[in-house]
Amino acid sequence: MATKDFLLPDLGEGLTEAEILHWLVAEGDTVTLNQPIVEVETAKAAVEIPSPYAGVVTTLHHAEGATVDVGLPLISFEVGGGDATATADAPAIQGGDLVPSAPKVDTEEKIEVLVGSGPKAGKLTRRPRKQAAGAATSMPIRAAEPADVHVLAKPPVRKLARDLGVDLRGVGGSGPNGTVTRADVQAAAGAGGAVGAAPAYAASARARPDFDSATREQRIPIKGVRKATATAMVQSAFTAPHVTEWVTVDVTETMNLARRLRNYPDFTGVKVSPLLLVARALILAVRRHPMINSSWDDEAQEIVVKDYVNLGIAAATPRGLIVPNIKDAGSLSLPQLAGALDALVATAREGKTAPADMQRGTITITNVGVFGVDSGTPILNPGESAILCFGAVREQPWVHEGQIAVRQVTTLALSFDHRIVDGQLGSEFLAEIATMLNDPWRMVHFSASTL
Amino acid sequence: MTEVLLPQPSEGPGFVQLLTPEGQRVEHPDYALDISDDEIKSLYRDLVMVRRIDTEATALQRQGQLGLWASLLGQEAAQVGAGRALTERDFAFPTYREHGVAYCKGVDPVTLLGLFRGASQGGWDPNENGFGLYTIVIGSQTLHATGYAMGIQRDGGDGAAMAFFGDGATSQGDVNEAFVWAGSFNAPIVFFCQNNQWAISEPVERQSHIPLYRRAEGFGFPGVRVDGNDVLAVLAVTRAALARAREGSGPSLVEAYTYRMAPHTTSDDPSRYRLAADLETWKLKDPVERVKAYLSRHGVADASFFADVSAAADELAAHVRAACIEMADPEPLSLFDHVYAGGSSLLDEERAGMAAYLASFEGESPAAAKLNVGAH
Numbered sequence: 001m002a003t004k005d006f007l008l009p010d011l012g013e014g015l016t017e018a019e020i021l022h023w024l025v026a027e028g029d030t031v032t033l034n035q036p037i038v039e040v041e042t043a044k045a046a047v048e049i050p051s052p053y054a055g056v057v058t059t060l061h062h063a064e065g066a067t068v069d070v071g072l073p074l075i076s077f078e079v080g081g082g083d084a085t086a087t088a089d090a091p092a093i094q095g096g097d098l099v100p101s102a103p104k105v106d107t108e109e110k111i112e113v114l115v116g117s118g119p120k121a122g123k124l125t126r127r128p129r130k131q132a133a134g135a136a137t138s139m140p141i142r143a144a145e146p147a148d149v150h151v152l153a154k155p156p157v158r159k160l161a162r163d164l165g166v167d168l169r170g171v172g173g174s175g176p177n178g179t180v181t182r183a184d185v186q187a188a189a190g191a192g193g194a195v196g197a198a199p200a201y202a203a204s205a206r207a208r209p210d211f212d213s214a215t216r217e218q219r220i221p222i223k224g225v226r227k228a229t230a231t232a233m234v235q236s237a238f239t240a241p242h243v244t245e246w247v248t249v250d251v252t253e254t255m256n257l258a259r260r261l262r263n264y265p266d267f268t269g270v271k272v273s274p275l276l277l278v279a280r281a282l283i284l285a286v287r288r289h290p291m292i293n294s295s296w297d298d299e300a301q302e303i304v305v306k307d308y309v310n311l312g313i314a315a316a317t318p319r320g321l322i323v324p325n326i327k328d329a330g331s332l333s334l335p336q337l338a339g340a341l342d343a344l345v346a347t348a349r350e351g352k353t354a355p356a357d358m359q360r361g362t363i364t365i366t367n368v369g370v371f372g373v374d375s376g377t378p379i380l381n382p383g384e385s386a387i388l389c390f391g392a393v394r395e396q397p398w399v400h401e402g403q404i405a406v407r408q409v410t411t412l413a414l415s416f417d418h419r420i421v422d423g424q425l426g427s428e429f430l431a432e433i434a435t436m437l438n439d440p441w442r443m444v445h446f447s448a449s450t451l
Numbered sequence: 452m453t454e455v456l457l458p459q460p461s462e463g464p465g466f467v468q469l470l471t472p473e474g475q476r477v478e479h480p481d482y483a484l485d486i487s488d489d490e491i492k493s494l495y496r497d498l499v500m501v502r503r504i505d506t507e508a509t510a511l512q513r514q515g516q517l518g519l520w521a522s523l524l525g526q527e528a529a530q531v532g533a534g535r536a537l538t539e540r541d542f543a544f545p546t547y548r549e550h551g552v553a554y555c556k557g558v559d560p561v562t563l564l565g566l567f568r569g570a571s572q573g574g575w576d577p578n579e580n581g582f583g584l585y586t587i588v589i590g591s592q593t594l595h596a597t598g599y600a601m602g603i604q605r606d607g608g609d610g611a612a613m614a615f616f617g618d619g620a621t622s623q624g625d626v627n628e629a630f631v632w633a634g635s636f637n638a639p640i641v642f643f644c645q646n647n648q649w650a651i652s653e654p655v656e657r658q659s660h661i662p663l664y665r666r667a668e669g670f671g672f673p674g675v676r677v678d679g680n681d682v683l684a685v686l687a688v689t690r691a692a693l694a695r696a697r698e699g700s701g702p703s704l705v706e707a708y709t710y711r712m713a714p715h716t717t718s719d720d721p722s723r724y725r726l727a728a729d730l731e732t733w734k735l736k737d738p739v740e741r742v743k744a745y746l747s748r749h750g751v752a753d754a755s756f757f758a759d760v761s762a763a764a765d766e767l768a769a770h771v772r773a774a775c776i777e778m779a780d781p782e783p784l785s786l787f788d789h790v791y792a793g794g795s796s797l798l799d800e801e802r803a804g805m806a807a808y809l810a811s812f813e814g815e816s817p818a819a820a821k822l823n824v825g826a827h
Contacts (some may be wrong), residue, residue: 009513009514009515010515011512013511013518013519013718034506034507034510044718045718045719045720046722047717049513052514083746129811129813130813208586
């Protein structure tokens with residue numbers, strides 16, 4: 001009798017893990033060769049794994065629902081004496097790193113490179129390099145390629161860059177193969193005027209990915225913020241029926257107000273951005289329409305309306321998208337709110353946002369305008385009923401007091417949870433924010449009417 | 452844009468069937484098949500063997516012994532029918548799923564597994580069995596087959612070429628170019644399309660608004676749709692098509708109407724794009740069961756025959772399993788051996804570089820040790 005461990009193999013050309021859906025056998029069961037033992041789900045498919053041995057199951061190494069890395073023991077068998085069945089251990093999965101930076105010496109053990117590969121390497125064993133190998137070899141060593149100074153961009157984008165006076169060599173490309181896109185050029189051109197841009201994120205997003213030279217692909221494990229974002233987005237998109245409405249509004253007066261506020265002593269040392277005034281307008285509109293600031297408690301079958309506004313700001317950070325919120329933002333004065341926004345953005349950029357700062361949000365603003373785009377259909381932060389998308393502020397021809405004039409115009413988009421918020425409420429809420437931004441004096445009016 | 456999806460009835464005036472799903476022999480005016488019961492038993496044996504190889508390979512993939520496997524489940528009759536119609540004079544140009552044709556052509560199934568294990572680049576000798584290399588690029592083998600057929604024509608040979616491809620490949624430029632070329636030169640070739648209804652996740656209805664076999668007419672040669680789950684009909688139709696090619700009457704298109712009962716490959720999850728009910732419908736048309744029904748019903752074979760075939764299949768599966776697991780890793784430098792028939796200076800340089808790199812490590816390379824080859 002001998003114990004055989006069966007390691008989870010790579011079931012589909014480069015997979016790194018699988019989730020145990022159902023065990024089809026129990027410890028102590030006698031199984032035959034190729035008898036289905038477990039159903040697992042990978043990123044590609046749910047599949048049954050047939051037993052590689054005939055024998056008795058001694059250990060199921062993981063519970064149903066567990067996610068198991070490729071190369072870890074899945075199940076162990078007590079296999080009958082002799083060679084009743086021709087079987088072998090599952091292959092040891094090898095990492096693809098050919099450069100022995102820290103050679104681990106294990107000359108006893110043969111490297112079983114069979115099939116499959118994956119970044120979750122099993123036990124890495126590799127022979128040590130001979131001393132002075134690099135000097136002794138006659139292998140032609142090509143000089144490192146000089147840094148690629150040629151910028152990839154399509155002709156219309158080059159023309160746009162020329163028109164806007166943007167030097168393409170200074171613009172990181174976010175397109176395929178680092179191609180500079182129209183949005184990149186616009187973002188670079190508008191960088192001076194745009195607010196709240198997150199340079200750390202921009203740098204990381206535009207850095208050339210670390211492509212594998214053989215496949216010309218990069219594989220990034222789904223984890224951390226990316227995984228959390230994906231879970232939240234899917235949960236939100238498939239739980240709350242979303243409706244999105246748009247309004248395009250002349251915000252010239254709001255831009256003027258922001259400029260004037262900057263000179264007020266109260267705002268010394270803090271940033272007075274259009275986003276600040278959008279946040280203020282939203283808070284004032286929430287006071288007039290409290291149902292927009294609520295959440296759906298499915299378990300209790302209740303709608304929870306909140307008297308406090310924990311204002312979420314979607315922030316692009318080096319770690320990915322996070323949505324920290326300003327607690328009880330409605331209680332803050334405008335300079336305090338400006339300070340809180342500054343602090344929130346700075347903390348997020350440094351990647352130091354505490355989990356508590358991301359919890360218990362009640363409503364969110366996503367400021368996609370900093371990326372030079374006009375609008376979008378935002379997905380609700382789970383547990384909230386509305387999210388406001390603030391687009392780029394552009395100079396556009398606009399009918400102003402009966403004349404065509406060049407005005408500063410933006411698009412606001414509001415997504416809301418249609419379970420709680422009807423079209424009328426959503427529309428009134430959005431229209432009121434637009435009205436306040438079109439004529440910021442209305443903020444005084446609206447606050448007076450409710451305080 | 453509104454999409455127009457026309458239903459494609461499987462049966463129609465052109466549909467050739469000689470054995471119903473219930474195992475009843477039926478006649479067709481154009482395709483009489485004179486076949487003995489012993490020959491039908493032998494076809495049954497091949498069908499079972501091929502299915503057993505396939506299920507074992509799928510299991511081996513799930514157990515980590517193969518990187519990938521493209522199952523032929525459901526297409527056994529199409530492949531055994533066509534494979535058995537081929538003679539030694541004829542040359543088959545497969546896709547990557549023609550395990551049944553390979554079996555009929557005498558290719559050791561273990562050889563096929565080497566490719567899917569990554570232990571070989573699929574480099575078997577095509578001339579040994581008249582069975583070309585597995586072709587992963589969709590449809591390109593139809594051009595190779597057409598060129599080969601034109602070679603037979605110019606050499607005055609008496610064989611024919613048969614190009615295998617799927618329904619998805621008919622949307623490829625290569626396949627249409629092969630049709631044009633073969634039609635123009637009246638090449639001795641049979642285009643054998645296994646319409647298994649799915650180009651991975653794309654249904655055939657979306658690729659063609661007319662039955663695929665009718666496309667042949669536009670290229671100037673005959674097309675016929677055969678019940679691809681009926682091994683007798685496939686045998687009769689492909690024999691006729693090969694005879695036509697060999698006697699100089701030119702190409703033809705055979706559409707074997709069948710169903711891929713397994714995922715596209717072991718990496719695929721068909722439940723995401725097709726209904727389980729379709730699979731149940733096709734299970735009733737199973738290519739192996741109808742032959743078994745015929746043999747049982749007519750008292751041609753008894754339980755011991757079926758038990759013998761089943762035991763032989765299990766024995767073959769055990770051989771395939773053992774040989775697969777024991778397969779040696781290739782020697783690293785063999786990578787360079789078959790790129791060009793005459794080699795090249797660039798390859799020589801790269802081989803020398805690789806050899807120097809391998810030699811920079813202490814001890815023996817594991818692959819070299821396995822093959823008992825000395826260090827370089």
